[in-house]
Amino acid sequence: xxxxxxxxxxxxxxxxxxxxxxxxxxxxxxxxxxxxxxxxxxxxxxxxxxxxxxxxxxxxxxxxxxxxxxxxxxxxxxxxxxxxxxxxxxxxxxxxxxxxxxxxxxxxxxxxxxxxxxxxxxxxxxxxxxxxxxxxxxxxxxxxxxxxxxxxxxxxxxxxxxxxxxxxxxxxxxxxxxxxxxxxxxxxxxxxxxxxxxxxxxxxxxxxxxxxxxxxxxxxxxxxxxxxxxxx
Amino acid sequence: xxxxxxxxxxxxxxxxxxxxxxxxxxxxxxxxxxxxxxxxxxxxxxxxxxxxxxxxxxxxxxxxxxxxxxxxxxxxxxxxxxxxxxxxxxxxxxxxxxxxxxxxxxxxxxxxxxxxxx
Numbered sequence: 001x002x003x004x005x006x007x008x009x010x011x012x013x014x015x016x017x018x019x020x021x022x023x024x025x026x027x028x029x030x031x032x033x034x035x036x037x038x039x040x041x042x043x044x045x046x047x048x049x050x051x052x053x054x055x056x057x058x059x060x061x062x063x064x065x066x067x068x069x070x071x072x073x074x075x076x077x078x079x080x081x082x083x084x085x086x087x088x089x090x091x092x093x094x095x096x097x098x099x100x101x102x103x104x105x106x107x108x109x110x111x112x113x114x115x116x117x118x119x120x121x122x123x124x125x126x127x128x129x130x131x132x133x134x135x136x137x138x139x140x141x142x143x144x145x146x147x148x149x150x151x152x153x154x155x156x157x158x159x160x161x162x163x164x165x166x167x168x169x170x171x172x173x174x175x176x177x178x179x180x181x182x183x184x185x186x187x188x189x190x191x192x193x194x195x196x197x198x199x200x201x202x203x204x205x206x207x208x209x210x211x212x213x214x215x216x217x218x219x220x221x222x223x224x225x226x227x228x229x230x231x232x
Numbered sequence: 233x234x235x236x237x238x239x240x241x242x243x244x245x246x247x248x249x250x251x252x253x254x255x256x257x258x259x260x261x262x263x264x265x266x267x268x269x270x271x272x273x274x275x276x277x278x279x280x281x282x283x284x285x286x287x288x289x290x291x292x293x294x295x296x297x298x299x300x301x302x303x304x305x306x307x308x309x310x311x312x313x314x315x316x317x318x319x320x321x322x323x324x325x326x327x328x329x330x331x332x333x334x335x336x337x338x339x340x341x342x343x344x345x346x347x348x349x350x
Contacts, residue, residue, distance in 0.1 A: 007253045011246055018242040027234055028282055028305070035305040039288070043296030051288040051303065055310040067314050074321035078328045128289065132317050196291065215317075222324050229331060 047192030048125040048201035054187075056130065057204050061185030065170065068214060072167065075218040082225045098148050106148040113141040121212030125201040131208040135215025142220040146227050153228070159221045166214035173203050237278035244271025256343045258330045262323065269319040273312050280308030 031039055038051055038059065048054040056064050121134025145152055177186035187207070193200030248268025252261050281304055288306035290296050334340055 004254065007250065010253070011250055014249065015242075015246055018246070022235070022238055022242065025234075025238065031282075031300060031303075031305060035307055036300055038306055039299040039303055043290055043299065049290045051290070051299075051306040052309045052313065055306055056313060060310065063314065067317055070318055071321055074325055078324060081328050081332055126289075128287070130313075132313060195296070226327070226331070229335075 043195060046187060046201055046204070047195055048204055049196050050125055050127065050130075053125045053130050053204060053208065054201070057125075057207055058185065058187040058202075061174065061187075064211070065174065065185070068167065068170065068211060071215065071218050072163070075163075075221050078222050079225045082229050095150060102148050106144045110141045110144055113144065114138060117141070117212065117216065121209050122198070122205060124208040124212075125204045126196060126198070131211030132215050134208075134212035135217075136219060138212070138216030139219030139223060142216075142223055146223060150227060154220060154224050156221070156224070159217045159224070162213055162217040163221070166210040166217070169210045170207055170214070173207055177203075234278045234281040234283075237281065238275055241271045241274030241276075241278060244268065244274060247271075256341050258333065258340050258342050261342070262326045262330060265326065266319070266323055269315075269323075273315055273319070276308050276312050276315065280305035 030036075038055060042048060042051045042054045046054045046058050048058075117134045117137035117140075119134075120129035120137055121131045124130030124134070142154065173189065174185040176189050178184050181188045187202035187204045190202045190206075192202050199205065245268050248264045248266070248271060251264030251267065255261050255264065285302055285304045286294060288299075288303040288309065290299055290303075294302045330340065333345070337345065339345070
């Protein structure tokens with residue numbers, strides 16, 4: 001009872017803070033200094049039509065590298081924790097076959113989902129989307145395959161090869177930025193090209209494609225690790 | 233518009249915290265954390281919203297020259313992109329530990345875990 005009361009008090013305090021914030025909130029009518037810089041300089045300096053992508057990959061590229069590292073660590077730790085003390089148990093019960101709709105539907109949809117994922121991360125610098133979103137879409141294809149056949153196993157070797165190669169390409173293009181352009185993760189080591197074309201914005205499409213592959217591989221490895229714990 | 237989004241975000245944060253603090257089942261706690269996480273993202277996106285402006289993507293509709301007066305703040309969106317990805321990683325880790333807890337102890341109720349309690 002006392003705990004409920006304490007929780008209630010805490011939420012009341014937080015809620016009053018939030019209400020205060022909401023009442024005092026005045027939406028900006030002008031872009032602030034940072035946003036104004038990005039809005040003015042992205043098109044001519046970076047050549048990316050999607051300003052968010054230019055921020056994520058070039059202006060704040062180091063943060064994205066950290067983010068990708070966190071994801072990699074998460075996938076690794078999940079694999080480590082789940083594989084610990086894991087005995088390969090034999091199948092204890094027969095799984096019911098997945099339905100006709102799911103089987104046929106996944107056969108039709110998986111290639112389309114993979115295609116959409118590749119489209120989303122290849123056009124990350126032009127349209128909404130990018131490596132993280134595309135990677136998540138690719139992993140959803142893996143999820144669909146696992147739903148259709150829970151005992152399907154993806155090759156761990158392939159996943160880890162894709163993951164490490166993509167990570168290496170990301171870091172290598174960052175280091176090339178020190179040598180041939182303004183600094184670490186500067187995207188202008190390739191020409192910025194015509195604004196709005198697929199091959200433009202320097203190395204951004206390359207980096208985002210590999211981020212997409214890496215994120216897709218990491219999510220797939222998380223899904224696979226979780227699926228393999230199933231003792232069915 | 234931004235009021236609605238922001239109010240919803242704050243409400244989601246409070247709901248998530250309430251769920252995480254009052255529930256004892258670890259799976260429900262994880263779901264509550266996800267709800268609070270969504271609320272935080274919603275508030276962050278709403279902060280970047282500006283009336284009468286469009287998404288920070290330059291094309292025929294918004295040329296580079298008029299970008300400053302036509303687009304909303306792109307920085308919160310980049311931040312939220314990071315936050316969503318990290319939130320997914322945190323959720324996946326929590327679920328893994330919940331699975332491990334269930335495997336080792338056979339319980340999901342965390343009030344029954346007293347190993348570190350004295």
